[in-house]
Amino acid sequence: MIDILFVQNYYEQMLGIMQISAVLKQHGYSTAVSIGSDQKVIRDVLDKQPRIVGFYSTTGFHHKNLALAAQIKQKADYDLLILFGGPHPTFVPEVINSEGVDVICCGEGEYAVLELVQALRSGTDYSLIHNLTVKSNGRIIKNPLRPLCDLDQLPFPDRELYMDYDHIFNSKRQEVMLGRGCPFSCNFCSAAAYRELYQGVGRYVRLRSIDHVLLELANIRKQHNPSCFFFHDDTFTAGSTYCNEFLERYKQEIGLPFSCLLRADLVSDDFIGRLKDAGCYLVAFGVESGNQEMRATVLNKNITDEKLVWCAELLHRHNIPFATFNMVGLPGETLNQVWETIELNVRLKPLWVWLSIYQTLPDTLLARYALENGYIQSVDVTPADATFHEQSIILRQHHDGREIIRLKCCANIVVKFPSLRGFVARVCRSSSLDKLLAFIEKSMYFTFYYRRLTYNMNFLEAVKSAFFIFRRLKEFS
16 A cells, blocks of 8 residues: 555646655655556556545546546545645635545645645544645535745655656656746736735745755756756746856756746846856747737736847847747637737747647636636636647637637648748638648647757657657547
8 A cells, every 4th residue: 555646637747746745755655646547547546555546636637537536436445535636626626525535735735745644644633734625524624724835845856756657757858946936917827816825824936045956956967867957937037136146057067958938028138148058948938919909908918029029039049949838719819819929920930839729717817807708608628628729618609719720720830931821821711621730730749849848859759759649648538
């Protein structure tokens, strides 16, 4: 028997799960992770006999997670506890009422889960642990939040958790975070909701000490021999003084290529030069919408077109390839405004235009706006929309919904070959090409962008990795 079996929906490093696992192992408890089909997860539960099955649940995938939790309860031949954590139960705590769910964790889980495991081991009451909402004797007990943790006091994330998953464990691109939280309040993101949730119990935006980060990076380099790092922070440039010192020391003490996320209005020629000099080989930043008014008012992302173009020019000047993050299917967005997003990206000339279909995430201001203005009847993400690439509740009701999805699939064709605008526009009006256009989008992604995510990934490695992902995606269908 092990103490906890984590269940996740993606074949990638999940730093939150890795961090909780590290805290548990630091205190002598046993952990494992299961990724794959429902049948595989159930087999792992029956084989490993965990005291707790812990689901990391995001909105959309929560439907699948809840159904699997109920199956596990039915098939397990011993008493176990089903725990839900992650963004969805944090902002939709009603999940606790679902069949099969015993406990939910709201917000950060490291020490709440540790106390839960300790209580189960010792046979003591766990119903009053902070951050947890618990079913107990027919009642629901909701506990207050604990103070946010000191990131420098946490052990390094448990990368050995994925030893049974070679694609993750031996990845040449290792993910690291310098801190937690985003200081901005974009309406489509949950960052503002997290800040509101934690008001009065600690500083939500926190950075680790540079010494602590560099020690972790050195350990990863020694133990896993990566070719590069990805700094997964929401905004790498949130603390400019911190970043300048970090980049200088990173170059001297680590020296591996890295990629990161930027915010376009926080860059300068000097900073981009420092990034390049320290080994940055790829960045991404958010455009979100090519319509400046929608970006500023509906999305509350007050970055002008000029700032976006300036950021792109600096990256081109210093020879750092970049991707842009964009959305379609926003509340009130028209087909012409989707074309504006594509045309702005034509000006920016990114390596890849990442276009997601907007989903109404619970407790975000944009979801409330969509609800109040009649674009949706309830705040939800259906199981079919969980990937953010297939459909959405808004687009199903949109007059041009299918054409917008086709245009999403063709966006990178237009950005790379602008002279094909007219041809793409005609193609996107054809309802018989949906599957072909989706295939073209995926093929272009792996051809132009996927292999660039990992520094110096050769073509054969990229093909092998791509086929692995395509095969594994079928397990979640």
